[in-house]
Amino acid sequence: MRATPTRPPRRAVVDPEAVRAGERVPHGGETDPAVLDFSANTNPHTPDxxxxxxxxxxxxxxxxxxxxxxxxxxxxxxxxxxxxxxxxxxxxxxxxxxxxxxxxxxxxxxxxxxxxxxxxxxxxxxxxxxxxxxxxxxxxxxxxxxxxxxxxxxxxxxxxxxxxxxxxxxxxxxxxxxxxxxxxxxxxxxxxxxxxxxxxxxxxxxxxxxxxxxxxxxxxxxxxxxxxxxxxxxxxxxxxxxxxxxxxxxxxxxxxxxxxRQPAFVERTRRRVERERERLREALEGRFDVAPSDAPFLLCDVGSRDVDSILESARADGVAVRDARTFRGLDSHVRVAIKDPAANDAMLGALGVDRTGSDGDADDFE
Known part of the structure; x- marks a missing residue:
């Protein structure tokens, strides 16, 4: 077992040498409000x-x-x-x-x-x-x-x-x-x-x-x-x-x-994400290998298709998806967030995927 008392004392500061050698980490997030952002896994709604x-x-x-x-x-x-x-x-x-x-x-x-x-x-x-x-x-x-x-x-x-x-x-x-x-x-x-x-x-x-x-x-x-x-x-x-x-x-x-302190908002969010995640998974599996997910996003292996072409094509249709090659060990993947039914359909179209029907609960947050 590790001899904890002999280890150096804890420091609540960064190492100066590590800072000089370090780099920023790429993330999702689209700054252009005219683009549908599926690269960041955030709720499209806020509580009233x-x-x-x-x-x-x-x-x-x-x-x-x-x-x-x-x-x-x-x-x-x-x-x-x-x-x-x-x-x-x-x-x-x-x-x-x-x-x-x-x-x-x-x-x-x-x-x-x-x-x-x-x-x-x-x-x-x-x-x-x-x-x-x-x-x-x-x-x-x-x-x-x-x-x-x-x-x-x-x-x-x-x-x-x-x-x-x-x-x-x-x-x-x-x-x-x-x-x-x-x-x-x-x-x-x-x-x-x-x-x-x-x-x-x-x-x-x-x-x-x-x-x-x-x-x-x-x-x-x-x-x-x-x-x-x-x-x-x-x-x-x-x-x-x-x-x-x-x-x-x-x-x-x-x-x-x-x-x-908004439990009704949280429950509606969970219900929408669960419903739309399953719908999108079924649609995306027609073209990609989709990982199982409990989260408000889906990871898609695009296989032999060119990731850059997929990203650029979606962007041309006004949709930003996450280039998941920035994650360690992934070399043929994109990640898509779960949004509202209409936005999700737009994302499917931008990825060249046949859209499946929503169950009509787009008014969860109206």
């Missing part, structure tokens, strides 16, 4: 009333926010099923991931990183001067004990981005128990779990587990930047001490708390 909450919060922004964020913590805790004290506010899910990584690693540490998965994991690990060890995302939970014991941190994404599979809670719990025995911190990224009705790992309340959550994908506000971590014991205390003061602006904190 958000604009009024934002307007009031903007006026309140003449003062610094309450750095304790009691209302935001309470709303986040109720949403994932933990105690408010376990919630640590962050400006987005990626900030939650960085906070967890920078407070868990020292230079030279090894980290188990799923692949293919979110590219920022490896980047954040490397920025700490640590070393990512890439493991197939669907094999990570079964990794041998020796490899787990040699790692300071293991990262799990559920549902995994870009493949889309969610991990059963019981499997996560068993892996968390193995990480405890190995003295390895476990970071669980649940950025897309809110699109499902699956239980959050936040309910584990384990001292060695950190859960990262993003609000802005589920509630259709990616530019707002609101998220949080959930942790217990000394790990929670470390995260709370290390987080930046006023880590959420007043608009993000108030809108985030409001959105987290």
């Amino acid at each position: 009333g958000v604009a009024d909450i934002y307007a009031d919060a903007l006026e309140a922004s003449r003062r610094y926010p309450d750095d304790a964020y009691p209302d935001f913590r309470a709303a986040a805790a109720a949403f994932v099923g933990c105690e408010p004290e376990a919630v640590v506010p962050t400006p987005g899910g990626l900030a939650a991931i960085r906070l967890a990584i920078e407070t868990s690693l020292a230079a030279g540490d090894e980290v188990l990183v799923p692949a293919p998965s979110f590219g920022e994991y490896a980047r954040e690990v490397e920025l700490q001067g640590a070393k990512p060890r890439f493991v197939a995302h669907d094999e990570l939970l079964a990794i041998e004990d020796a490899a787990l014991e040699s790692a300071a941190l293991a990262i799990v994404c559920t549902p995994n981005n870009p493949t889309g599979e969610a991990i059963a809670f019981e499997s996560l719990e068993a892996f968390a128990n193995r990480c405890r025995t190995a003295e390895t911190t476990l970071l669980i990224d649940e950025a897309f779990l809110g699109f499902t009705d699956r239980r959050s790992a936040a309910t584990l309340a384990a001292d060695h587990v950190v859960v990262a959550r993003s609000l802005t994908k589920l509630f259709g506000l990616p530019g707002l930047r609101a998220g949080f971590t959930v942790a217990s014991g000394t790990k929670r205390d470390t995260l709370e001490t290390a987080r930046r003061a006023w880590s959420l602006g007043t608009p993000a904190a108030r809108v985030g708390a409001y959105c987290l």
Whole structure:
């Protein structure tokens, strides 16, 4: 077992050499409002009333926010099923991931990183001067004990981005128990779990587990930047001490708390995503190999077809899809988000796929 006391002390700063050698990670997201954006997995809807909450919060922004964020913590805790004290506010899910990584690693540490998965994991690990060890995302939970014991941190994404599979809670719990025995911190990224009705790992309340959550994908506000971590014991205390003061602006904190208390909106979103994901999967399988998914996106292997041509053709029809070749190990893939029926039909047409009929529930958000 790893001799934890002999390891270098933790640093909550990036490694200067790693920064100089590092690079930015490509992401989806379309800036042209005239283009249908299927490259980013965000809800096309926001809860009713958000604009009024934002307007009031903007006026309140003449003062610094309450750095304790009691209302935001309470709303986040109720949403994932933990105690408010376990919630640590962050400006987005990626900030939650960085906070967890920078407070868990020292230079030279090894980290188990799923692949293919979110590219920022490896980047954040490397920025700490640590070393990512890439493991197939669907094999990570079964990794041998020796490899787990040699790692300071293991990262799990559920549902995994870009493949889309969610991990059963019981499997996560068993892996968390193995990480405890190995003295390895476990970071669980649940950025897309809110699109499902699956239980959050936040309910584990384990001292060695950190859960990262993003609000802005589920509630259709990616530019707002609101998220949080959930942790217990000394790990929670470390995260709370290390987080930046006023880590959420007043608009993000108030809108985030409001959105987290909109269960009807969340349920409608989940119902639409589940229905449309199945419809799109059946249509896309007529042309591509489509991975199983519990997420608001589908990963498509285009086979021998030219990915660049597919991207360019879709763009010419006013649709942006994600070039998934930017994910480790994928060389013939695109990823498409799940939107509204009419937009989804436009995406299918842009990809040259026969459109299947919607079941007429396009008015879910009217």
